[in-house]
Amino acid sequence: MLKNIGERLLTLIPVLLAVSLITFILGSMSSGDTARTLAEKKYDRPTYEQIEEIKTEMGFDRPVLVQYADWLKDAVRGNLGFSYSNDKPVVNEIVKYFPKTLQLALLALLFLILISFTLGILSAVFSGSWIDKITRIYCFWSVSMPEFWLGLILLYIFGARLGLISVLGGSSMKFPIIPALTMSTCSGGIYVRLVRTNMEEVLNKGYIRAARARGVSEYNIITKHALKNAMLPVINKLGIGFGSLLAGSAIIESIFSWNGLGKLALESVKLKDYPVVQGYVLFMAVLMVLINLAVDIVCGIIDPRLKNG
Amino acid sequence: MDEDDEHMMQIKIQAIKKLNVWFRSSNGIINRIFTQKAPVFGLVIVALIIFIAIAASVIAPNDPLKVNMSMRLEGPSSLYWLGTDNLGRCIASRLIWGARMSLIYSLCVLGLMMVISIPIGLLSGYAGGRVDTFIMRVTDIFLSLPTFLMALAIAGTLGPSAKNMIIAMASVWWSSYARIIRGMAMQMKQQDFILAAKAAACTHSQIIFRHILRNIASPIIIMATLEIGSIILAIASFSFIGLGAQPPTPEWGIMLSDSKEFIQTQPQLMIYPGIAIIITVMAFNLLGEGLKNAIQD
Numbered sequence: 001m002l003k004n005i006g007e008r009l010l011t012l013i014p015v016l017l018a019v020s021l022i023t024f025i026l027g028s029m030s031s032g033d034t035a036r037t038l039a040e041k042k043y044d045r046p047t048y049e050q051i052e053e054i055k056t057e058m059g060f061d062r063p064v065l066v067q068y069a070d071w072l073k074d075a076v077r078g079n080l081g082f083s084y085s086n087d088k089p090v091v092n093e094i095v096k097y098f099p100k101t102l103q104l105a106l107l108a109l110l111f112l113i114l115i116s117f118t119l120g121i122l123s124a125v126f127s128g129s130w131i132d133k134i135t136r137i138y139c140f141w142s143v144s145m146p147e148f149w150l151g152l153i154l155l156y157i158f159g160a161r162l163g164l165i166s167v168l169g170g171s172s173m174k175f176p177i178i179p180a181l182t183m184s185t186c187s188g189g190i191y192v193r194l195v196r197t198n199m200e201e202v203l204n205k206g207y208i209r210a211a212r213a214r215g216v217s218e219y220n221i222i223t224k225h226a227l228k229n230a231m232l233p234v235i236n237k238l239g240i241g242f243g244s245l246l247a248g249s250a251i252i253e254s255i256f257s258w259n260g261l262g263k264l265a266l267e268s269v270k271l272k273d274y275p276v277v278q279g280y281v282l283f284m285a286v287l288m289v290l291i292n293l294a295v296d297i298v299c300g301i302i303d304p305r306l307k308n309g
Numbered sequence: 310m311d312e313d314d315e316h317m318m319q320i321k322i323q324a325i326k327k328l329n330v331w332f333r334s335s336n337g338i339i340n341r342i343f344t345q346k347a348p349v350f351g352l353v354i355v356a357l358i359i360f361i362a363i364a365a366s367v368i369a370p371n372d373p374l375k376v377n378m379s380m381r382l383e384g385p386s387s388l389y390w391l392g393t394d395n396l397g398r399c400i401a402s403r404l405i406w407g408a409r410m411s412l413i414y415s416l417c418v419l420g421l422m423m424v425i426s427i428p429i430g431l432l433s434g435y436a437g438g439r440v441d442t443f444i445m446r447v448t449d450i451f452l453s454l455p456t457f458l459m460a461l462a463i464a465g466t467l468g469p470s471a472k473n474m475i476i477a478m479a480s481v482w483w484s485s486y487a488r489i490i491r492g493m494a495m496q497m498k499q500q501d502f503i504l505a506a507k508a509a510a511c512t513h514s515q516i517i518f519r520h521i522l523r524n525i526a527s528p529i530i531i532m533a534t535l536e537i538g539s540i541i542l543a544i545a546s547f548s549f550i551g552l553g554a555q556p557p558t559p560e561w562g563i564m565l566s567d568s569k570e571f572i573q574t575q576p577q578l579m580i581y582p583g584i585a586i587i588i589t590v591m592a593f594n595l596l597g598e599g600l601k602n603a604i605q606d
Contacts, residue, residue, distance in 0.1 A: 018450040022459065026466040144591040146542055148549050149565060149583035152572065160573040247455045251550055255569075265458075266550060269465030277465060281458050288455055 005297065012289050019285040020075065020278075024068050027274040028060070035060055037272055038084060075282070081275035085268070090279035094261065098283075101260035104176045104183075104253065105245040111184035112191060112241065116234070119188075120195025124203065125222060135192060142189030151182045151255040165256070179256040183245060194237055198230035205229075232303050239295030243288040348599020354592035362409040371399035373406040373559040382575055391581055394564070395571060398557075400578070404585050406559035411589065414471060414554070415540040419533050421479035426486035427529070431517050433487065434494025444487070451484035460543075464552040474553040478543060489532060493525040531600050538593035545586050561586050 027034075035055045039046035042054070055061050059070070074081065080090040123135040158164045158178050165178055202208065203226050211221050250262030257263075261280060268276035361368060370390060377397035385392045390401035433444040463477035497503060498521065506516050547553035548562025556563050561582040568578035 014446070015450050015453045019454060019459075022454075023462055026462055029466060140591065140594065141587075144538065144542075144594050145587050146545050146549075146562075146565075146583065146590075148546060149579070149586065152565065152569065152579050153583070156572050156576050156579070160576070243455075247458055250457075250461070251546060254550070265461070269461060270551065272465075274466070277462055281455070281462050284455050284458055285453075289453060292453075 004300075005293070008293050008296070012293075015289060016282070016286060020072065020282055021068065023278045023281045024071060025064065027278055028064050028067060034058075034084065034272060034274060041084075080279040080282070083268075083276050084273045085271050085276075090275050093264065093276060094279055094283050097259065097261040097264045100176075100258060101246060101249055101253070101262055104180055104249055104258060104260055105242060107176060107180035108183040108245045108249075109238070109242050111180055112188060112245075113238065115184060115188040116191035116195050116238075119192045120234075121199055121222065121227065123192070124196045124199035127200065135196070139189035139193050142186055145186060147182060147186040148251045148255055150186055151179070151252050154178050154182055155255060176256065176258050179249075179252050179258055183249065183252055187241060187245070191234065191237065191241065195230065195234055198233055199226060202226045202230045232299060235302070236295055236299055239291055239298070243291045246291075247284045247288060345599050345602070347595050348602075351592045351595025351597075351599065354588065355596055358408055358589055358592065359412065361405055362412045365406050365409040369399075369402035369405045371402045373398060373402040374557055375399075382571075392577070394567065394578055395575075400564075400581055403559040403564060404561070404581055407561045407564065407582065407585060408589070410554065410558060410560045411541050411544060411586075414475060414544045414560075415537050417475045418478045418482075418540050418544070419537065421475060422483045422486055423529070423533070425479060425483040426490055427522070429483070430487040430490025431494050431522060434491040435498055435513070435517055435521065437495075437498075441491070445491075448484040448487055451481065452488075454481060456481045457543075460547075461552065464547060469552045469555060471554040471558070474544065474547045478540070478547075486532070490525065490529065493528060494521055497521045497524055534593070534600060535597040538590040538597065541586065541590050541593070 035051050035058065036046070038058070039051045039054045043050050046054075059067060071081070078091060080094075082089055083093060119131075119135045119138065123132040126132055155165070155178075159166065203222075208221060208225055211225050212218075216225070248262075249260060250266045252258070253260045253263040254266050261283075265277060265280040268274075268280070370388065375398060377393070380389070380393050380397040381395060383389060383393045383397075389399045391404070392400055394400055394403070429444060433441045459481045460474075460477040463480060464474050467473035467476065494517075503516060503520060506520050511520070544553060545560075545562035545565070548558075548560050549566045551566065554560045554563060556567070564582040565579055568575070568582070571578050
């Protein structure tokens with residue numbers, strides 16, 4: 001087990017190197033713009049010499065690989081550079097904004113679990129009934145709808161009409177219930193389907209028929225016998241889904257003016273604040289990779305068969 | 310034609326028949342789709358959208374870019390079917406042109422993705438060995454990247470424009486295609502007719518492009534159809550956050566982003582483009598689902 005985890009951790013290194021290299025090269029490709037932006041901040045109307053001076057000062061005139069090596073050396077020590085727009089360390093910015101994103105993603109995950117298990121189990125048990133039909137329509141509709149559009153509609157209903165949340169932003173929300181609901185509704189379809197297929201498969205197995213023959217109540221069959229066996233692949237997928245909820249919250253955060261990491265990243269992209277964008281992408285990549293690893297470990301604990309296989 | 314050659318042809322024809330059975334024969338894919346209702350429905354709508362996209366300049370009642378400040382935020386009329394937006398532009402015309410833009414952009418993304426993934430996938434599957442291992446490692450890395458984030462970072466760095474959005478999306482999403490194409494190429498490589506082609510002294514490029522690529526072309530096209538829905542969604546998202554097509558392009562994501570300012574007073578501005586996106590994506594998804602089921606049966 002430990003050896004497995006160690007091996008998995010080793011395979012993460014090339015992935016992280018690739019992510020960092022790509023983001024770094026992207027950043028350095030646009031270093032001309034960056035130098036200009038920085039010079040404009042410093043001198044208002046910079047001359048060519050002043051821009052060159054900034055370039056030398058920031059080290060943009062060195063070869064890309066040398067710059068990358070330096071940046072990597074710092075990154076390993078936990079220093080991701082400084083934001084161009086407010087000169088604060090990127091790490092501090094990430095630490096400051098991340099809790100909001102985590103809160104949103106966790107709430108969305110909770111809703112996602114509720115939606116997918118309720119609808120998935122009901123539609124598998126009452127296969128062919130109206131619940132099943134509605135669920136199928138929901139599944140189809142949820143993958144065809146732009147998340148940000150549902151966000152706008154909910155913002156209109158709850159913000160402009162009911163006045164429950166602020167349309168113009170500001171943190172009037174204590175819990176990001178509406179944004180989380182938006183995210184989970186839109187990604188729910190896939191998981192509902194997954195629960196439904198797995199439940200259906202398990203319910204057709206021999207041991208379920210055997211349990212029925214023994215006179216076990218239908219409720220116990222579903223909750224104790226079927227659900228436990230149908231859950232494993234779903235947990236696996238949900239873990240990966242949690243990673244994408246964390247990484248994919250940028251648009252929803254900016255629609256609902258929820259001051260999380262995603263909104264910060266979107267704004268940084270627009271401001272050409274590359275250290276923040278780089279830091280964000282790297283941080284999210286590390287997080288996603290670690291979540292995937294954690295999911296594998298958890299699944300190994302739940303189902304010992306996977307440990308050796 | 311000598312005996313060997315003829316034998317080779319026979320084998321090849323048989324293999325192609327086997328692999329393309331669901332594409333051509335009487336109970337092939339086309340017929341199977343027509344036995345299901347939903348995919349036919351999807352197909353009809355897709356055809357309609359393609360027609361609208363092609364004939365946009367004829368169908369649209371007004372110029373989608375023409376600003377008319379004296380007609381701001383008007384209701385529906387015979388001239389402006391769905392009313393006008395905040396700059397007095399015709400919403401219906403912008404929606405109709407939006408269909409064309411969405412289709413053009415998504416085809417560009419698909420095309421670029423294919424240009425990247427087909428050669429890589431074919432090379433990996435055909436060459437095998439170390440080349441294959443190396444390419445698969447690279448795709449592994451790309452598959453584990455947070456794609457939306459990377460596309461965001463790339464589009465942000467290159468600067469906001471439709472072209473850069475297309476480059477960004479294709480450059481992070483090619484890897485899964487390359488893998489599938491590699492799988493198909495590997496399967497093809499084991500067919501007898503490839504062995505025969507080798508025996509007949511075909512060059513590697515002849516085998517790859519004439520024998521392998523031609524035979525996997527139709528599954529590749531189907532695979533592409535499956536993806537158009539999600540590509541259209543992604544394009545709309547990029548334009549919505551300002552990293553895709555730029556205003557005043559008549560594009561659904563831009564229309565939605567413009568409408569955000571008027572969310573309290575003019576909610577209809579955000580309803581129309583949203584519905585346009587949903588109908589289009591749903592139609593492509595229905596069609597794709599039908600294709601998938603037809604292949605799997």
